[in-house]
Amino acid sequence: MSQQPPPSHVRRNISLLLLLAYAGVVAAMTLSPTPLDQGFESSIDKLLGVLHRNGVPEWFGYNKLEFTANIAMFIPLGFLLGLALPARIWWLALLASPAISIAIEMTQAGLLESRFATASDVFANTIGGLFGTLLAMVLRAIVNARDEKVIARALWQAQQARPVVMPRY
Numbered sequence: 001m002s003q004q005p006p007p008s009h010v011r012r013n014i015s016l017l018l019l020l021a022y023a024g025v026v027a028a029m030t031l032s033p034t035p036l037d038q039g040f041e042s043s044i045d046k047l048l049g050v051l052h053r054n055g056v057p058e059w060f061g062y063n064k065l066e067f068t069a070n071i072a073m074f075i076p077l078g079f080l081l082g083l084a085l086p087a088r089i090w091w092l093a094l095l096a097s098p099a100i101s102i103a104i105e106m107t108q109a110g111l112l113e114s115r116f117a118t119a120s121d122v123f124a125n126t127i128g129g130l131f132g133t134l135l136a137m138v139l140r141a142i143v144n145a146r147d148e149k150v151i152a153r154a155l156w157q158a159q160q161a162r163p164v165v166m167p168r169y
Contacts (some may be wrong), residue, residue: 011143015083022076029073034114037066046063067124074101074128081129082136090137098122125127 029036035042044062052058082094096099103115104125 012084012086015080019077019080019084022080026073026077026100031107031112033112038114050128067120070121070124071128071131073123075132075135078129078132078134079136080132082133083140087140090133090140093133093136094130097133098126101125101129 018116045064048061048065051060077100078093078097079098082090085092105122108115109117
């Protein structure tokens with residue numbers, strides 16, 4: 001009887017490396033002493049003008065743009081958390097996104113004078129993190145189903161290649 005090979009951790013290790021890099025980007029963006037939009041007000045107004053001229057409703061202003069950006073910022077974080085965690089504890093990614101967001105907002109409120117914490121940022125970040133985690137779980141399910149089919153086919157082919165031994169009577 002052949003021994004089963006050890007499981008590969010390549011996917012998890014790559015996602016962990018990407019997660020650490022992306023977490024650094026998020027930390028730099030959210031924990032810098034000055035808000036990211038400071039000094040870019042005219043550029044943001046121009047962007048909103050382009051969006052409005054191209055069919056985005058007028059009610060979509062700066063606050064909605066910032067809310068959407070916060071969602072988008074946490075989608076990769078939730079996705080990479082969902083991939084980096086072992087399958088048996090993937091659900092921790094659902095808790096990690098709001099926890100990370102709350103930690104960021106508390107740090108902004110307590111340590112950064114130019115920044116301010118809002119519940120809407122926590123809400124938007126949580127939505128993004130949950131959506132990213134959902135995407136990771138869908139991807140894991142698709143890859144797992146494909147892997148099972150590949151393994152089943154390889155076993156079937158190996159069985160077909162064995163010579164049939166007829167019993168002696």
